[in-house]
Amino acid sequence: MADPARKKIQQLDVMVSRVITETHDAVTLELFTGNEHLTYKPGHFLTIDPHQFPALERFIAYLEHIKGRKEPARAYSLASAPHENYISITVKEERYEAGKTPYPPLLSPLLVSQIPAGTRMKVTGFTGPFTLPDDIGERTDHVLHVAAGSGAVPNFSMIKHILETTDNVRQTLVYSNKTWADVIYKRSLASLTALHPQRLQVIHALTRQEEHIDPGEKIHRGRIDADLLTKAVGDTDAVEVFVCGPGVTPADKKAAKEAGTAPKPRFLESAVALLKEVGVAPEKIHTESYG
Ligand SMILES: Cc1cc2nc3c(=O)[nH]c(=O)nc-3n(C[C@H](O)[C@H](O)[C@H](O)COP(=O)(O)OP(=O)(O)OC[C@H]3O[C@@H](n4cnc5c(N)ncnc54)[C@H](O)[C@@H]3O)c2cc1C
Numbered sequence: 619m620a621d622p623a624r625k626k627i628q629q630l631d632v633m634v635s636r637v638i639t640e641t642h643d644a645v646t647l648e649l650f651t652g653n654e655h656l657t658y659k660p661g662h663f664l665t666i667d668p669h670q671f672p673a674l675e676r677f678i679a680y681l682e683h684i685k686g687r688k689e690p691a692r693a694y695s696l697a698s699a700p701h702e703n704y705i706s707i708t709v710k711e712e713r714y715e716a717g718k719t720p721y722p723p724l725l726s727p728l729l730v731s732q733i734p735a736g737t738r739m740k741v742t743g744f745t746g747p748f749t750l751p752d753d754i755g756e757r758t759d760h761v762l763h764v765a766a767g768s769g770a771v772p773n774f775s776m777i778k779h780i781l782e783t784t785d786n787v788r789q790t791l792v793y794s795n796k797t798w799a800d801v802i803y804k805r806s807l808a809s810l811t812a813l814h815p816q817r818l819q820v821i822h823a824l825t826r827q828e829e830h831i832d833p834g835e836k837i838h839r840g841r842i843d844a845d846l847l848t849k850a851v852g853d854t855d856a857v858e859v860f861v862c863g864p865g866v867t868p869a870d871k872k873a874a875k876e877a878g879t880a881p882k883p884r885f886l887e888s889a890v891a892l893l894k895e896v897g898v899a900p901e902k903i904h905t906e907s908y909g
Pocket of ligand 1: 663685692693694695696707708709710711712713719720721722723724725726727746768771772869906907908909
């Protein structure tokens with residue numbers, strides 16, 4: 619029998635109604651969808667096919683030739699929550715690092731710096747298993763989000779949805795970035811915590827921040843570790859955890875297999891291992907890999 623959720627996946631013609639600069643390399647694109655009635659869950663993503671952008675035509679032809687396969691559509695989590703008027707996505711630009719990354723990134727540089735308000739595009743959505751359960755307020759009174767970089771996007775949607783639809787759920791976001799300048803949703807997170815001080819706390823884990831930061835912020839210097847997670851988790855029986863960020867990619871697995879080694883854990887694998895170490899049961903840990 620066909621999965622009923624799949625039937626809802628549709629292609630939408632959208633217009634970018636607003637471009638919000640989040641950081642030096644990330645933007646939020648608000649998408650106007652006309653009068654379509656849109657049904658999605660916090661955590662769902664949409665996809666964007668790069669073939670629709672004439673500016674990428676030659677680049678795609680070259681990449682498909684050297685990779686020997688068609689460039690797939692890229693996934694972007696919804697940053698908006700279902701109660702909000704617009705849908706939005708937040709895109710962080712991938713970088714090409716000679717000697718480290720095999721190819722220059724295709725779509726994210728275009729979405730971040732070459733899509734002015736008024737641009738029309740086609741998106742397909744909404745889908746994905748990393749969603750907030752409908753009965754979250756009955757399951758728990760504490761949701762912990764653990765995210766890195768653009769991995770905070772689906773969690774941001776979940777945070778807003780929980781604040782809007784429940785009154786008993788407290789949330790903690792442990793958010794890892796290199797520096798304070800890389801933190802997406804800085805202003806929105808600060809205003810949400812100011813509005814709901816008992817229901818939302820944000821702890822920024824900054825791995826390469828050297829200068830002093832606003833003393834109003836809760837900052838952990840360095841990578842997320844077991845001590846930090848023990849404090850953030852609190853009651854291990856009660857907590858429900860949503861982890862999102864870069865994980866081991868199929869390319870990492872292939873390279874490791876060829877070298878006869880295990881792939882090096884990335885953010886997602888390390889965070890899940892730490893959560894288990896501090897006593898969170900595996901069935902309470904929900905994950906999404908951006909690898
Ligand atoms: C479920 C999901 C949700 C996501 N949500 C978001 C989001 O909300 N915001 C966001 O910014 N990103 C999100 N992403 C990531 C996003 O889909 C893209 O992967 C990202 O924007 C990079 O796309 P790109 O076309 O710019 O780069 P790509 O062209 O995909 O390149 C990315 C990297 O992969 C390497 N690479 C490309 N092709 C190969 C290959 N054949 N073999 C080995 N390495 C290769 C490149 O060298 C580069 O380092 C999500 C991903 C998933 C899976």
